Amino acid sequence: MRSQSMKETRAMKVLARLASIGLGVLLPSCTLIIDRNAEQCETNDDCAGFPGTTCSEERVCSEPLCATNQECVEQFGEFHVCSAQTHACADMRSTECTVIEGDYEKDDALLIGVVVPTDGEAAQTGKSITNAVRLALSEIATNANGLPPLPGKSMQRPVVLVGCNDKSDADTAAAAGQHLVSLGVPAIIGAAFSGITIKMATEATIPGGTLVISPSATSVAITDLSDQGLVWRTAxxxxxxxxxLVQYSARLQEDVRLALGLQAGDKLRVAILHKGDSYGTGLGRVLEAGLVLNGTSALDPQNNGFYRRFDYGDPDNATTSAPRYEEAVQAALDLEPHIIFSLGTRESVLDVLAPIEEGWQLGAYRPRYVLSDGSVIPQLWESVVQGDTDLRHRITGTIPGTSNPRFNAFRGDYIGQFNDGTSPDVFGAAGAYDAAYLLAYSAVALGGEAPTGARLAGALSKMIPPGDPVNVGEQISSTFDALLAGASIDVNGASGALDFDPEDGEAASDIQIWCMPANGAGDAQSVTFSGLYLAGSTSTLVGTLGSVCD
Structure with a gap:
């Protein structure tokens, strides 16, 4: 262990070097360097006149407390690194972040954080996302022996995963983000949910200069987030x-009219019930704006009494948006809608859909339910629907996803590597796999520049058309070579074509219509793609509901 006297000697050397220049000398953008009570620098560039020093958190030009990761391991033990943020030895682990995988002792290792729920009701989502990142990093290590060497170096660079459990809680995610920022982690894959992503980004990663790529946060609020270009998503x-949902609603309305023998002048009733967070509110409002009902806008006064949108609150933020499930259920029962959109997460199934179905009194018909991706939870088919064939047929929904050849290859590789009950079909898994590759590509494209959040985000601009087509997971070494040569690439991911808009860090995607198939005993099974989907490239519905939904 380095002694206190060694630390003091180092500090004295710095002071001696500064003193030799003269006490009256001022540094650019600095006060007197030996005035420990004043801000002496703003960036490391301000310390350029004093080789070996950096601008500390106290805004003082001083020698770092550590120079290598190995030095920190020898001094404090495993899982300690020399933080690129503080230039001091730091424990890579925290209460939230306990998973460290990869050769972290290498100073040129690329650190990637993953912030997702790995326990609780959303554990399968988080574990599948983490496994997808593991798969990508394993392929890079196996097929390319890591990232190419830095200029002047001969050894390949490892990629290290720092895994954090946010417990589906925004405050916990923000704490994890702050820890990763303090380590100098330049990029994070996560969070899994929109509201959590927004809080982690605004409170931790944006101020800390860390890039975030969410594989499954879909809220429209993220598009206009003031993020300094540091929040992207493969979702x-x-x-x-x-x-x-708008286009699928038109088809559903036709089906309902046909099933009930309604005439052209007969009016349908529709309800939108949504969670009060950024995800549910954003989705509900955009759906409402485009929804056509009875031949006109749902908001047309002609639809008074035939349409209603109801915000049932946010159980994750009960202080400011208390849940109003009973009111939402009663509003739906009073309206007696033919079609109900229930847009949220687990509560949209357990606290909204299930009570409506139980309380429905009208004998002439029962409603069609349309759910969004956040409602795809095991309780839907395992406890709410079970063997009720009629209810199973009346519930469908939407979810981002693709069935392209690249996804199928990812799916096969995932199943071949992991046998832990997780699934590559979980929304966000394919996007996380893609995000890991995008970060690796971006780090390589930087050449000898240190990977910061802003630099990685800038390098992502090399991943959009026009460019040489690249399928993630294929021809890894040749793709790295092309990026080192300054080429641009057009990335086709497991989650779909990743044609990002560099202004908002987003890409179009197919949206699948899902249904629930039945097993041999007639019990509902996990959702599956129906064969009908919105093509992201044309924004039109393509295909038909297949026999898998029977």
Missing amino acids: PSDIYQAEA
Whole structure:
């Protein structure tokens, strides 16, 4: 362990070097360097006149407390690194972040954080996302032996995963983000949910200069977030999911009219019940704006008494948006809608859909339910629907996803590597796999520049058309070579074409219409793609509901 006297000697050397220049000398953008009570620098560039020093958190030009990760391991033990943020030894682990995978002792290692829920009701989502990142990093290590060496170096660079559990809680995610920022982690894959992503980004990663790529946050609120270009996502904005819901609604209305023998002048009733967070509110409002009902806008006065949108609150933020499930259920029962959009997360199924179905009194018909991706939870088919064939047929929904060849290859590789009960079909898994590759590509494109959040985000601009087509997971080494040569690439991911708009860090995506198939005993099973989907490239519905939904 380095002694206190060694630390003091180092500090004295710095002071001696500064003193030799003269006490009256001022530094650019600095006060007197030996005035420990004043801000002496703003950036490391202000300390350029004093080789070996950096601008500390106290705005003082001083020698770093550590120079290498190995030095920190020798001094404090495993899982300690020399933080690029503080230039001091730091424990990579925290209360939230306990998973460290990869050769972190290498000073040129690329650190990637993953912030997702790994326990609780959303554990399968978080574990599947983490496994997808593991798969990508394993392929890079196996097929390319890591990232190419830095200029002047001969050894390949490892990529290290720092995994954090946010417990589906925004404050916990923000704490994890702050820890990763303090380590100097330049990029994070996560969070899994929109509201949590927004809080982590605004309170931790944006101020800390860390890039975030969410594989599954879809809220329209993220599009206009003041993020300094540091919040991207491989998941599509709910603008696309809302468009799928609008067009699917038109087909459902035709089906209902046909099933009930309604005439052209007979009016249908529709309700939108949504969670009061950024995800549910954003999706509900965009759907409402485009929804056509009875031949006119749902908001047309002609639809008074035939349409209603109801915000049932946010159980994750009960202080400011207390849940109003009973009111929402009663509003739906009073309206007696033919079609009910229930847009949220687990509560949209357990606290909204299920009570409506139980309390429905009208004998002439029962409603069609349309759910969004956040409602895809095991309790839907395992406890709410079970063997009720009629209810199973009346519930469908939307979810971002694709069935392209690249997804199928990812799916096969995932199943071949993981046998822990997780699934590559979970929304966000394919996007996380893509995000890991995008970060690796971006780090390589930087050449010898240190990977910061802003630099990685800037390098992502090399991943959009025009460019040489690249399928993630294929020809890894040749793709790295092309990026080192300054080429641009057009990335086709497992989650779909990743044609990002560099202004908002978003890409269009297919939106699938899902249904629940039945097993041999007639019990509902996990949702599956129906064969009908909104094509992201054309924003039109394509295909038909297949026999898998029977």
